[in-house]
Amino acid sequence: MGEFEHTLDDKGRLTIPSRFREELGERFVMTRGLDHCLFVYPMEEWSVLTGKLKALPFTRADARAFTRLFFSGATECVLDKQGRVNIPVTLRRHGRIDKECVVIGVSNRIEIWSLAEWEKYTSESGDYFNEIAEKIVDFDL
Template sequence: MVITWRIGVKCMFMGEFQHNIDAKGRLIVPAKLRDDLGDKFVVTKGMDGCLFGYPMDEWTRFAEKTKELPLSRAQARQFTRHFFASASESELDKQGRINVPQSLREYAGLEKNCVIVGVDTRIEIWDATRWDEINQVAEESFDEIAENMTEFGF
């Protein structure tokens, strides 16, 4: 089940949904995510081998934050390049699908079975096998992960 909530002007995506990507790279975006993503949104390389999808207003907020990174630091430049060089503006077609560019499909290993996950202000698009693997590791160490969240004031 996929649910989105609107909090002020921000939306919160959550849940998990499975879909297949076709040979042309078209992927159905779950209906419950479409309204908050909007007609146009950005898909880019994410972390851990998935893709991130941002509504345009969230992408703009993210872009503004990257301007605060020091250009003189190599890691800051690499971080910014990772997201911006691969970013692609996406539009939903009449069937609620997006066309995922070949370079992004290769990066995330998207061939057929995909999982779309709502994660706060973004969606993530995963190859189903990779999602199962990373989710299994997280579940096995979740108690330790949760304990370490105190370092972030959680």
């Protein structure tokens, strides 16, 4: 849980908030996320997710496209001694991340957003928050 604003350094490194470091562990995976953000998974969660994605039917074009983009963007990461992670250029490009970014906790993953994209997303989605809540009531929350 949580939302933290951070800045990438000149080498494309991001300091992961200390609150998330223990949950991530020594090694974790970063990949393309949805809505122009990056998804970051602890290794255990990554293993669970890859098992589910492997079960998708490879005969379906949409399943092939999703898994190609999702897995080709995936990179195993390790934090340096200062708690920073290097975000590869391809992932920065996908996330439209230049300097200012937001790191948020979302259930079983962390998401990294450019500050501009996050503000745009929360502005647009915030207007529909109550509507969204009504639609997901069927999920037994």
